[in-house]
Amino acid sequence: MNICVAGVGYVGLVTGACFSGFGLRVTCVGRDASKISMLNQGKVPIYEPGLAELIEKNANEGRLSFTTDIKESVRNALVIFIAVGTPSDEHGGADLKYVEEVAKTIGQTMNGYKVVVTKSTVPVGTGKMIEAIIKENQTKPCAFDVASNPEFLREGSSIEDFMRPNRIVIGAESEQAVAILKDLYNPLYLIETPFVITDVATAEMIKYASNAFLATKISFINEMSAICDQVGADVHQVAKGMGLDGRIGRKFLHAGPGFGGSCFPKDTRAISQIARQYGYEFKIVDAVIKVNEERPEMMIERIVSALGGDLKGTLIGILGLTFKPNTDDMRESPTIPIIKGLQERGAKIQAYDPAGMEQARQYLRDIDYKEDLYTVAQGADALVLATEWNQFRNIDWERVKKVLRRPVVVDLRNIYDPQRMRAFGFHYTSVGRP
Numbered sequence: 001m002n003i004c005v006a007g008v009g010y011v012g013l014v015t016g017a018c019f020s021g022f023g024l025r026v027t028c029v030g031r032d033a034s035k036i037s038m039l040n041q042g043k044v045p046i047y048e049p050g051l052a053e054l055i056e057k058n059a060n061e062g063r064l065s066f067t068t069d070i071k072e073s074v075r076n077a078l079v080i081f082i083a084v085g086t087p088s089d090e091h092g093g094a095d096l097k098y099v100e101e102v103a104k105t106i107g108q109t110m111n112g113y114k115v116v117v118t119k120s121t122v123p124v125g126t127g128k129m130i131e132a133i134i135k136e137n138q139t140k141p142c143a144f145d146v147a148s149n150p151e152f153l154r155e156g157s158s159i160e161d162f163m164r165p166n167r168i169v170i171g172a173e174s175e176q177a178v179a180i181l182k183d184l185y186n187p188l189y190l191i192e193t194p195f196v197i198t199d200v201a202t203a204e205m206i207k208y209a210s211n212a213f214l215a216t217k218i219s220f221i222n223e224m225s226a227i228c229d230q231v232g233a234d235v236h237q238v239a240k241g242m243g244l245d246g247r248i249g250r251k252f253l254h255a256g257p258g259f260g261g262s263c264f265p266k267d268t269r270a271i272s273q274i275a276r277q278y279g280y281e282f283k284i285v286d287a288v289i290k291v292n293e294e295r296p297e298m299m300i301e302r303i304v305s306a307l308g309g310d311l312k313g314t315l316i317g318i319l320g321l322t323f324k325p326n327t328d329d330m331r332e333s334p335t336i337p338i339i340k341g342l343q344e345r346g347a348k349i350q351a352y353d354p355a356g357m358e359q360a361r362q363y364l365r366d367i368d369y370k371e372d373l374y375t376v377a378q379g380a381d382a383l384v385l386a387t388e389w390n391q392f393r394n395i396d397w398e399r400v401k402k403v404l405r406r407p408v409v410v411d412l413r414n415i416y417d418p419q420r421m422r423a424f425g426f427h428y429t430s431v432g433r434p
């Protein structure tokens with residue numbers, strides 16, 4: 001079966017590579033000719049463990065190719081996945097201009113029955129909109145179905161998430177479309193993956209509901225950590241004690257500097273905006289967004305207080321810049337407002353991130369980038385752990401202590417043991433732990 005994936009961003013590339021890994025013939029389409037030519041030479045423009053190898057293997061075996069020619073790929077495909085970007089518009093809603101463009105081209109080009117599937121996170125009702133655009137633009141009448149098949153991939157582990165998902169959600173109104181999409185995911189039947197088959201609007205809502213709920217867990221535990229700080233309780237243990245209740249679950253209860261990335265901030269704003277459009281105020285999600293927006297300032301205050309209340313003339317070493325480990329993605333990373341805030345208060349910043357420094361240059365100014373975690377500590381008044389990369393978990397603290405100017409460590413991800421850090425002689429602060 002031939003598949004076309006429109007969009008060579010994160011979702012498009014992972015979807016295309018993984019479907020070709022299932023043995024399907026996939027063409028990924030992008031507009032940027034230089035990016036497509038890079039991909040055809042085997043160069044992958046995003047950092048994602050295992051993706052380059054998967055692309056190389058399937059491209060070499062002739063199942064995966066990249067092109068700018070959307071018309072040709074639409075004509076050849078039975079299934080077209082729309083995986084283009086849906087950036088936030090000025091009201092926090094999803095801007096659908098790229099989705100609309102692709103739908104228009106599909107309508108103008110289609111030459112037989114197609115299933116058009118949205119993979120991008122799109123507002124409820126987008127499926128209907130795509131259907132209308134395709135119909136309007138058809139030059140000759142052709143049958144087609146529009147379906148929704150949201151992705152739940154996490155950056156840094158997206159291939160594993162695609163190959164071993166918790167569930168597959170398919171929203172489609174025709175049996176033929178459901179049968180074709182089930183067929184695409186056939187290898188996942190063998191590992192007994194649950195399938196949720198529903199209508200398009202419900203599938204679209206499942207994605208927002210899932211992301212908003214996970215973001216709620218994070219803002220909840222972050223607020224909990226602020227209270228723990230006041231009452232002298234340990235948020236880490238609180239999360240463990242809560243999470244062992246099967247109804248709550250242990251995941252997504254790690255207190256930290258707030259959620260970032262390309263999904264949670266954008267999707268929480270979008271669902272709040274969608275609710276507002278329908279005359280409903282989504283109070284919980286609005287609070288989740290507010291808590292998250294206030295988080296960087298709280299982290300800044302923590303660092304200021306660890307340094308005795310004044311940052312003028314200080315040098316701060318930052319470990320980790322990306323919004324989470326195992327990615328080079330800086331989008332909405334909480335380190336951006338945190339570092340800007342520290343600079344505004346007079347601190348100089350030196351930083352190290354295993355993958356994110358190149359992207360960080362687009363978001364941050366006046367940073368002295370270092371080549372490893374020890375040089376980032378060199379001469380600094382404080383070392384701040386901002387992103388919990390694995391390589392930061394086993395640090396030679398004696399060595400760090402020798403090179404720091406003052407023995408101050410601020411751990412925004414709670415990955416070090418407070419007692420051990422104090423035994424090394426550090427003035428150690430974490431988030432919501434006594």
Ligand code: UDX
Nearest residue numbers: 151152153154155252253254256259260261263323324
């Ligand atoms: C998320 C969803 O998990 C995924 O299903 C969806 O498809 C896309 O959005 P991603 O953005 O890659 O994936 O990262 P995720 O691992 O979910 O983390 C998002 C943010 O939340 C990160 O900034 C992370 O540091 C933060 N986080 C996560 C916490 O602060 N605490 C936690 O307990 C979990």
